[in-house]
Amino acid sequence: MAILEKQKYEALTEETAVQLVKELNIIPESAQVTCQEIGDGNLNYVFKIRDEETGKGVIVKQALPYAKVVGESWPLTLKRATIEANALKKHGEFVPNLVPKVYATDENLAITIMEDLSHLTIARTGLINGEAYPKLSGDIGEYLARTLFSTSDLALHPFEKKALAVEFSNPELCKITEDLIFTDPFFDHDTNDFEPELRGAVEGLWENNQLRLEAAKLKKSFVTEAEALLHGDLHSGSIFASETETKVIDPEFAFYGPIGFDIGLFLGNLVFQVIVREGEKKTIVLDHIENTWNVFSSVLSQLWEKESVEPFAKVPGYKEAYFQKIFSDTLGFAGCELIRRTIGLSHVKDLDGIEDSEQRISAKKTALATGTALILKRNEMTAIEEVITFLKEN
Numbered sequence: 250m251a252i253l254e255k256q257k258y259e260a261l262t263e264e265t266a267v268q269l270v271k272e273l274n275i276i277p278e279s280a281q282v283t284c285q286e287i288g289d290g291n292l293n294y295v296f297k298i299r300d301e302e303t304g305k306g307v308i309v310k311q312a313l314p315y316a317k318v319v320g321e322s323w324p325l326t327l328k329r330a331t332i333e334a335n336a337l338k339k340h341g342e343f344v345p346n347l348v349p350k351v352y353a354t355d356e357n358l359a360i361t362i363m364e365d366l367s368h369l370t371i372a373r374t375g376l377i378n379g380e381a382y383p384k385l386s387g388d389i390g391e392y393l394a395r396t397l398f399s400t401s402d403l404a405l406h407p408f409e410k411k412a413l414a415v416e417f418s419n420p421e422l423c424k425i426t427e428d429l430i431f432t433d434p435f436f437d438h439d440t441n442d443f444e445p446e447l448r449g450a451v452e453g454l455w456e457n458n459q460l461r462l463e464a465a466k467l468k469k470s471f472v473t474e475a476e477a478l479l480h481g482d483l484h485s486g487s488i489f490a491s492e493t494e495t496k497v498i499d500p501e502f503a504f505y506g507p508i509g510f511d512i513g514l515f516l517g518n519l520v521f522q523v524i525v526r527e528g529e530k531k532t533i534v535l536d537h538i539e540n541t542w543n544v545f546s547s548v549l550s551q552l553w554e555k556e557s558v559e560p561f562a563k564v565p566g567y568k569e570a571y572f573q574k575i576f577s578d579t580l581g582f583a584g585c586e587l588i589r590r591t592i593g594l595s596h597v598k599d600l601d602g603i604e605d606s607e608q609r610i611s612a613k614k615t616a617l618a619t620g621t622a623l624i625l626k627r628n629e630m631t632a633i634e635e636v637i638t639f640l641k642e643n
């Protein structure tokens with residue numbers, strides 16, 4: 250029986266994934282294909298199917314009814330697949346060159362069939378291997394400015410914006426972020442995961458009430474400020490890159506949230522590379538951090554001047570106040586990401602991949618101190634150059 254006719258969820262296998270793309274005529278019935286499950290993320294299956302004759306590839310991504318990294322004991326909504334596909338399509342309206350093409354979706358099967366980007370490398374892997382990715386920060390700055398402006402009240406009629414906020418209501422995935430980024434790392438919670446050598450530093454965080462107060466304020470912003478349609482999990486593992494191209498994948502955490510969240514997650518993940526790199530290679534990443542903010546703010550500023558529908562947009566001082574709020578949120582969210590990826594449930598290879606244990610512990614202590622400082626100093630800093638100077642000195 251045809252898979253689509255069943256109209257109900259079943260976990261795909263390499264065989265049924267092939268059957269599906271043939272049923273949908275994405276690859277001809279007669280084609281000789283290979284199929285491999287290549288998912289390395291925390292949550293989903295990713296099948297790569299390749300037509301041996303034409304070399305054409307497609308990706309079938311399927312949500313499981315639970316979080317893959319933990320297993321069936323952590324049930325998770327299948328609706329995230331529809332959120333992901335719709336977010337790829339919505340963001341693709343504004344930055345078609347920076348997201349994969351979506352060929353088909355099926356809500357029952359919780360699948361997105363999309364462009365195969367295997368000619369690119371996941372940016373986290375490339376950066377760890379010392380790649381420079383000259384286009385990365387310019388492209389991500391552009392992606393952030395265009396997707397965030399175009400889905401906000403600055404660009405949309407309030408009815409349209411609120412309808413989108415409803416469409417992208419994503420409570421289960423938001424709860425993961427609320428717990429894993431904004432809560433658990435600041436408490437002695439059993440999801441936390443860190444080496445015994447870090448216990449002193451971690452207990453220092455738990456006893457730092459000023460830090461916990463600021464983390465609480467950032468969590469409140471995340472939970473309550475429905476400013477724009479966010480990617481929701483914009484770390485360097487959600488970006489494919491090469492010397493000439495950048496593509497953003499995996500927006501299953503998309504929802505209406507504070508604009509600084511996407512920027513902060515991206516910059517926070519670049520900070521890991523500032524911590525682990527030396528010399529000129531460190532400078533390349535510092536330049537990416539500065540350029541991301543500069544491109545983001547300059548494109549957003551142009552869009553604000555030319556296209557904003559907000560009557561207050563021309564009121565002297567409003568734009569500056571709006572940008573300063575995004576800037577300080579960005580630093581705070583970057584700080585939370587640094588802390589949670591160091592001691593929380595979900596780590597990063599940038600740190601965990603350091604084989605020498607003394608070096609690894611030292612890098613992790615730096616990540617915790619940097620994250621703490623970004624959270625605490627976020628309202629004192631007003632320009633990206635100050636952040637760069639701070640990162641160079643620490």
Ligand SMILES: Nc1ncnc2c1ncn2[C@@H]1O[C@H](COP(=O)(O)OP(=O)(O)O)[C@@H](O)[C@H]1O
Nearest residue numbers: 288289290291292293295308364365366367499
């Ligand atoms: N469009 C794509 N083209 C090629 N490979 C992909 C594509 N999408 C995902 N992948 C591969 O699958 C992995 C997991 O995908 P991802 O969307 O991050 O899954 P998860 O939601 O489980 O984190 C990526 O790291 C990448 O290697």
Ligand SMILES: CSC[C@H]1O[C@H](OP(=O)(O)O)[C@H](O)[C@@H]1O
Nearest residue numbers: 290291292316318429482486595
């Ligand atoms: C159990 S979910 C943990 C973590 O995984 C997600 O990342 P990804 O889907 O890219 O692997 C997200 O960052 C969550 O916080």
